[in-house]
Amino acid sequence: MLKIWGRPNSINVQKVLWTADELALAYDHVPAGREHGQVGEAWFAEMNPNRLVPVIDDDGFVLWESNAIVDYLARQYGKDGFCPTDARQQASARQWMDWATFTLVAAMTPVFWGLVRTPPGQQSDAAAIEKGIAACQAAFRLLDAQLKERAYLLGDSFTLADIPLGCAVYRWHALEVPREELPHLEAWYARLRDRPAYRARVMLPLT
Ligand SMILES: N[C@@H](CCC(=O)N[C@@H](CS)C(=O)NCC(=O)O)C(=O)O
Numbered sequence: 001m002l003k004i005w006g007r008p009n010s011i012n013v014q015k016v017l018w019t020a021d022e023l024a025l026a027y028d029h030v031p032a033g034r035e036h037g038q039v040g041e042a043w044f045a046e047m048n049p050n051r052l053v054p055v056i057d058d059d060g061f062v063l064w065e066s067n068a069i070v071d072y073l074a075r076q077y078g079k080d081g082f083c084p085t086d087a088r089q090q091a092s093a094r095q096w097m098d099w100a101t102f103t104l105v106a107a108m109t110p111v112f113w114g115l116v117r118t119p120p121g122q123q124s125d126a127a128a129i130e131k132g133i134a135a136c137q138a139a140f141r142l143l144d145a146q147l148k149e150r151a152y153l154l155g156d157s158f159t160l161a162d163i164p165l166g167c168a169v170y171r172w173h174a175l176e177v178p179r180e181e182l183p184h185l186e187a188w189y190a191r192l193r194d195r196p197a198y199r200a201r202v203m204l205p206l207t
Contacts, residue, residue, distance in 0.1 A: 002027040005044075006053030007036050009207045011105065012066035013054045014167050019070045019160065021197035023077045067097045067164060074160040081157045089154055093161040096153050100164035104143075107135035108171060115175055116206045133177050140172065144182035151191060158195075166192045170202045 004020065004027050006013030013033075020027050032038035033053040040051065048055045048064040055064045058076075063069050071094075074083035084090050111132040114124035143165065146153065153161040169189050172179070192198045 001059070003030065003057045004028070005030045005032040005038065005047075005055045007031050007033045008201070009204060010053055011167050011171060012052075014202045014204075015066045015163050016054045016056065016069050016073070018167070018197050018201040019073050019163055021201055022082065022158075022195070023073060023079075025073070025077055067101060070097070070160050070163050078160070082159055084154065084159060089159075092154055093159060096161040097164050100168055104136065104139045104165065104168050107132050107139055108168060108175075111136065111175060111177060112171065112206070115177075136172060136177075137180055140169075140182055140185055141180070143169075144185040147184035147188045152188065158191075162188075162192065166198060167202050170198075171206065174203075174206050 002020070002025055004013075004016055006016065008014070008017065008031060010033060017029065030038070032044070032055075038044050039048075039053065044055075045051055047057065047062050050064065052064065054066050054069060055062065056069050056072075058072075063072055071083075084093060109132070110125065110128040114126075114129040114132075118124040150156070152158050153165065166189075169185065169192070173189070193203070
């Protein structure tokens with residue numbers, strides 16, 4: 001049986017839980033990390049020496065790094081075009097998943113930590129928040145342009161490429177930040193909100 005470790009409020013864990021639900025997989029979910037602990041245990045470090053979540057164990061196959069896990073679940077269990085088989089489409093999916101991590105979420109992290117995770121009484125870094133918001137706005141403009149002629153990142157259908165960016169777009173809308181009008185991005189975000197697994201796994205209060 002597939003086992004997934006990770007706290008539900010982590011954007012990286014959300015990618016994995018959303019994917020597993022989209023694929024209608026049976027799995028055992030174990031909240032881990034931050035207040036749930038476990039990542040400090042020796043047995044956890046044996047699975048993931050980085051002591052980070054998410055981690056999966058699929059009948060003895062252990063894997064960490066959220067995008068790699070989404071990729072694995074899509075290839076192993078995906079159907080109906082969720083995981084493209086064409087090499088170019090696969091590479092394009094990889095491109096958007098990497099861009100989500102290294103450009104968009106990297107820009108959003110100081111904003112999220114400044115506005116949501118700064119402990120009460122501690123001063124947040126206003127300059128870092130402002131810089132992060134500007135970088136996010138530029139990234140979302142780019143994403144809006146990509147979505148101008150497509151319903152989803154790779155074309156007419158929902159694929160694994162939509163997963164990491166879908167998690168990021170919810171977070172952006174849940175943050176109290178100035179957002180530009182980006183009609184293609186909004187239309188895609190509305191399509192994602194029609195998906196029960198997205199609402200259940202991703203659209204959670206930010207904590
Ligand atoms: N590149 C890794 C990053 C993993 C990561 O930073 N996980 C965070 C949660 S988003 C974590 O485990 N933080 C420590 C904790 O929750 O205890 C991935 O995509 O899986």
